[in-house]
Amino acid sequence: MGKIEDMQVINGEGYQLTSLEKVLATARANSVWPLPFATSCCGIEFMATMGSNYDLARFGMERMSFSPRQADLLIVAGTISKKLGPILKQAYEQMAEPKWVLSVGACASSGGIFDTYSVLQGIDRVIPVDVYVPGCPPRPEQIIDGIMKIHELVKHEPLRRRYSDEYKHMLTSYNIESDGE
Amino acid sequence: MESKLTNEGVAAKIQAQFGAAVVSVDMPYDMLTMEIAADRMHDLIEWIQSDAELKIGFLTLLGGVHYPNDKGREFAMVYHLHSWTNNFRIRLKAFLPAENPAIATLTDLYEAANWMERETYDFFGIQFNGHPNLVRILNEDSMDYFPMRKEYHLEDATREDKDDRYFGR
Amino acid sequence: MSTFKEDSAYDMPHVGLSNETIDGDIATLNLGPTHPATHGIFQNILQVDGEKILASEQTVGYIHRAFEKLAERRPYNQITPITDRLNYCSSPINNIGWHMTVEKLIGAEMPKRVEYMRVIVMELARIADHLICNSVIGVDTGALTGFTYLFQEREKIYELYEEICGARLTTNVGRIGGFERDFSPEFHRKLEDFLRTFPKVFNEFDSLLSRNRIFMDRTRGAGPISVERALNYGFVGPNLRAAGLDYDVRVMNPYSSYQDFDFSIPVGVAGDTYDRFMVRQEEIRQSLKIIEQAWKNLPEGSYKADIPEFYLPPKEEVYNNMEALIYHFKIVMGETPIPAGEVYHCVEGGNGELGYYLISDGGRSPYRLQFRRPCFIYYQAYPEMIIGQTISDAVLTLSSMNVIAGELDA
Structure with a gap:
């Protein structure tokens, strides 16, 4: 399961940084x-x-x-x-x-x-x-x-793969x- | 439920009515099996359906069999019929030559025969005269052979990964 | 009601629905081959006038797998797995029917215990089959609850199968000549549990649907067929009984000691979806009754017949006993002499008379094996049953006929 903790997240006051790719992949994998x-x-x-x-x-x-x-x-x-x-x-x-x-x-x-x-x-x-x-x-x-x-594949798929x-x-x-x- | 009819009685009755058309009578495993001339098959099935005593009015199964080595009798049409009133089963056979495997359709007597005849055509290429829509049913229309005939292979021809030695072909 | 009313109901100008928009505007609708409502792969091309079906044409054969050709290439005991995949909702009936066909050919008598064990397994399979059909009728009328609820109980039947043979769906249960092992104590425990808890759950399911106003309105009059037409179309099993004729192979030609049990055959009157549903409901209760009787009176004795030339010996014996090894070898290599001849044997499958027409020429595999697949024969009647009905009723009719693609397309 894609937990948010799995992603590399940089925490700070009022913001979180991560890559768009990971957010998208997690979202996709869980729905x-x-x-x-x-x-x-x-x-x-x-x-x-x-x-x-x-x-x-x-x-x-x-x-x-x-x-x-x-x-x-x-x-x-x-x-x-x-x-x-x-x-x-x-x-x-x-x-x-x-x-x-x-x-x-x-x-x-x-x-x-x-x-x-x-x-x-x-x-x-x-x-x-x-x-x-x-x-x-x-x-x-x-x-x-x-x-x-399949979820694993979805979670680790680079955004560019489909255009390669x-x-x-x-x-x-x-x-x-x-x-x- | 015990049957009121006996194999011998029914065989005698059919022989009396269709004397010349009955080729042979047999009773393997206690089931009356009669070989009938192909051109009289339809009439006979119609008659046993309407006869007041026999009332053999349910078409259980029909299908073909291929005997490639039997010259002039390459295809057999086998009909299983059942009388529910008398609980009596009968098997009727007609042999057809390979040059022109054709027999009259039963679709006018039994709606159930429609698809079973189409399936038999699809598998064996047996023609049913008078069938309303004799086209392939299970295989795709583009198929150019009749797969249940003995000379055709079972296997998919496109497989390359199977070694024949291990599969007994 | 499902019949299309030409008069008042559609004559409502205030909602902007005039007769012109419904009548005379004929469309062609493609239902299938893959469609959520068809529960399988069949195609129906419908010609519709609004919601009303004028004509329909079917295409089948989308999962044709060539069972009959395959059977001509396989030794007798390897045909059992093919029969699994006919009506896969009730595989054990198909397996045991095939075993009985071969036993008839070789003239083997089964011990009473085997016959009773078979009855238990077959009736469990009938329950599993009817549960799927009836809960899916519920789904198609919009009641998903029954489906999710009953599937828990159905899993218990799978667990019982697992205790007998290790598999869930395609069971390959038993052998020619009996069973591979006796029922385990765990099976008896689970069966007792099932017989105790299932009726309660089943009655709850029954009370959800069978007297439910919405369900009755949706299903009564949907896809009816008269008993004469049903006979002409070769109907058997629950669908025929719903039309009002009590033909059941278990009573007409009893096999596997069915004559020992006390059960009744439910019949309907209208041959519509509601009757088909109710007949299956009652058959589940009768099956439970049969299982109880067979289980309580399970005779002592062997779980297999004494036919070593046909019955695969247990593996321990094959490794330690010369005679067993020889028989094992002969059976596996197809060296056992099989009598030449032809037999027709039939059992009451989930959908009715399931027949096996076997021609043996004495070889290691059948010369010809033809299955009487009830679905294939009665599905022909579908266009006639849905003409004049609405599309939603056609969907219901299809699911209530319990057309199983594996059995349909061979």
């Missing part, structure tokens, strides 16, 4: 709005994660964003077939920068046990992925761990147009 792209079995475990026992809302993730436009984190939970691949990509493209992707479960990460003609062998063939969660399906604790990892050539190059390799700023 990630996820878009659950739940297709199958992992979606039920994701429901359990959102449910009262595991309570995802503890991590500033109370608001599920069902519109990609207002989402920061794409949680892909479940099998993505070849038929669904383009739709997933479209949802990713509709999200505004900065955006992160969490791939929940073996199917989303690698196709899992379904090495078949109809299943996309890992969503990283169509969109870039930040964190993979193994398991078929993963337990809610694992999903929460994956989300914690590496990032643009990575998007180009997926045939995705960057926002172009």
